[in-house]
Amino acid sequence: MPSADAILPYLERIDASRQYSNFGPLVRELEIRLAERLAPDAHAVTASSGTSALVLGLMALDLPRGAVCALPSWTFVATAHAVLAAGLTPWFIDVDAETAMLDPQACQTVLSRAPGKVRAIIPVCAHGAPLDVGGWAHFQSQTGVRVVVDAAAAHDSLTSAPFPMAVSLHATKSLGAGEGGYVVCPDTDFAQRLRMLSSFGFNGSREAQMIAQNAKMSEYAAAVALSAMDSWASTRLLYQQTAFKLRIALKDVPQVQFQEGWGLRWVSSVCVVRIPAGTLAPLIAFLKANDIDTRQWWGEGCHVSRAFAELARDDMPNTEHLAATTLGLPYCATMNDAQVSRLTGLLQQFFQDS
Numbered sequence: 571m572p573s574a575d576a577i578l579p580y581l582e583r584i585d586a587s588r589q590y591s592n593f594g595p596l597v598r599e600l601e602i603r604l605a606e607r608l609a610p611d612a613h614a615v616t617a618s619s620g621t622s623a624l625v626l627g628l629m630a631l632d633l634p635r636g637a638v639c640a641l642p643s644w645t646f647v648a649t650a651h652a653v654l655a656a657g658l659t660p661w662f663i664d665v666d667a668e669t670a671m672l673d674p675q676a677c678q679t680v681l682s683r684a685p686g687k688v689r690a691i692i693p694v695c696a697h698g699a700p701l702d703v704g705g706w707a708h709f710q711s712q713t714g715v716r717v718v719v720d721a722a723a724a725h726d727s728l729t730s731a732p733f734p735m736a737v738s739l740h741a742t743k744s745l746g747a748g749e750g751g752y753v754v755c756p757d758t759d760f761a762q763r764l765r766m767l768s769s770f771g772f773n774g775s776r777e778a779q780m781i782a783q784n785a786k787m788s789e790y791a792a793a794v795a796l797s798a799m800d801s802w803a804s805t806r807l808l809y810q811q812t813a814f815k816l817r818i819a820l821k822d823v824p825q826v827q828f829q830e831g832w833g834l835r836w837v838s839s840v841c842v843v844r845i846p847a848g849t850l851a852p853l854i855a856f857l858k859a860n861d862i863d864t865r866q867w868w869g870e871g872c873h874v875s876r877a878f879a880e881l882a883r884d885d886m887p888n889t890e891h892l893a894a895t896t897l898g899l900p901y902c903a904t905m906n907d908a909q910v911s912r913l914t915g916l917l918q919q920f921f922q923d924s
């Protein structure tokens with residue numbers, strides 16, 4: 571996260587403008603800078619969190635209340651919360667065994683098994699991995715099912731916005747504002763709809779034009795996000811540098827598989843690896859015994875959460891396998907050499923002995 575020193579010039583601009591929220595100058599500047607990174611027709615609309623960004627993206631589709639929305643179970647619970655908060659009916663489906671993401675081609679067949687007509691689908695960029703944008707554009711045009719992407723961890727890998735994509739600016743994600751998020755989308759009308767949905771359904775008057783939320787980003791969060799964007803190029807290099815060090819140190823440990831392209835073509839704030847079936851629990855315990863914490867970021871998949879126990883789901887063989895073979899290792903942009911070699915040394919030792 572940016573230092574207080576780096577944020578200060580932006581805070582001074584808030585003092586001068588005395589505008590604290592409601593689409594102030596810092597939020598507008600942030601939205602322009604976020605959209606500029608993408609295709610020329612892209613728009614960005616800020617939100618109070620990644621979850622609310624996803625809720626806005628789904629609400630803006632204007633689907634009938636209760637319409638079925640397919641989502642992977644292999645995701646963070648926020649994806650399912652967002653579907654419910656947007657008034658839609660979640661249907662959990664399985665992801666591809668290799669990419670750990672929904673596959674646009676496979677999903678065309680899966681839809682025939684749905685408990686009702688599927689009106690929307692949420693591909694999730696697994697831990698920030700890039701999306702098969704072309705494949706999903708084809709899916710949408712073939713099926714008429716609306717695509718809204720949970721790109722919460724994928725700030726770095728977004729290149730275009732042919733459909734709404736929601737990104738998180740939580741402190742744990744690669745570009746951090748503390749709490750915050752944004753949606754990118756391809757057209758002005760949709761962007762305007764997102765803004766109305768984030769602000770009580772207001773459109774120039776104090777009359778609510780639609781059922782909506784308060785999901786606006788404050789000028790203070792925008793100050794932090796702008797400052798994080800100023801240093802993004804160097805933050806990104808540090809993420810890459812650390813990823814290279816981990817990859818080099820583990821190049822002779824084939825049991826540890828990094829995500830395709832991670833740290834090379836795209837970066838994220840987490841290091842998620844695949845390890846052989848049967849080694850997950852012993853590895854977690856071994857690292858724990860050496861005072862090293864790990865994360866099973868998505869647990870057993872979110873369909874097993876108590877809150878979602880009653881929701882419809884398809885069979886989940888790949889999700890179950892991923893849950894048994896996926897582990898989040900310690901990782902950050904400023905990880906030092908001693909930390910890298912302590913972690914990788916223990917991994918080498920564990921897999922040599924196992």
Ligand SMILES: *Cc1c(COP(=O)(O)O)cnc(C)c1O
Pocket residue numbers: 619620621622645646648649694720722723738739740743749750751
């Ligand atoms: C982090 C995350 C979210 C939620 O973002 P918040 O900003 O914390 O609300 C949603 N989906 C996925 C896949 C995430 O990783």
